[in-house]
Amino acid sequence: MAKGKLKNDVQTFIVQSLACFDTPSVVVDAVRKEFGETITRQSVEGYDPNKKAGSNLAEKWKALFEETRKTFLEDTATIxxxxxxxxxxxxxxxxxxxxxxxxxxxxxxxxxxxxxxxGDSFTNRRALVGADGGAIEVRTLADFYGNIKSGTS
Known part of the structure; x- marks a missing residue:
């Protein structure tokens, strides 16, 4: 279905879904379930200003896409x-x-x-202090190899 034939609320839904990183296939299924409209993946791609197919997208849709994407990326608290x-x-x-x-x-x-x-394995948090708030001991390979040669470690 051509862009001009879709209702405004369907077009808004498509743009916002793409801005939230939904794939065109997911958007096609969602539009069918939500609005009863049958559209193609190719027509959905025309609503993504980051794709070649969406290079001629109207300014209002580009602005909506950018605002939705910005909000989506900044507002992870709702996920x-x-x-x-x-x-x-x-x-x-x-x-x-x-x-x-x-x-x-x-x-x-x-x-x-x-x-x-x-235990924060899935974060990028790192301890900046050692045990009991002291300094973190830093050992280099040279220290290690020096200890091997001298018989200590």
Whole structure:
């Protein structure tokens, strides 16, 4: 279906979905379910100003796309899985289910993942102080190799 034949609310939905990184295939399915409209992936791509197909997109749609993308990237607080507590609760449910089903390997893997989540393994946070608030001991390879030659380590 051509861009001009779609209703304004459908076009808005397409632009906003693409701005939130939905693929054209996902948008096609969502438009069919939400509005009962059948459109093609190629027509959806015409609403993405970052694609060649969307290079002639009207300014109002480009502005909506940019504003939606900016808001989406800045506002991760509304995405439940972005919160550690939500991820830990989900891991808890999965681990309990795996254990109840006798899948101990999966349960152990989920517990390990939860431990990593709590221990900041999935963040870029790094300790800036050592034990008891002291300095972090820094050892170089030269120190290591020097200790090997002298018989200490």
């Amino acid at each position: 439940a899985i972005s919160h550690r507590a939500v991820r830990l609760r989900a891991l808890q449910r999965m681990a309990e289910k795996a254990e109840n089903q006798g899948n101990m390997v999966l349960a152990a893997n989920l517990m390990e993942q939860a431990a990593k989540e709590v």
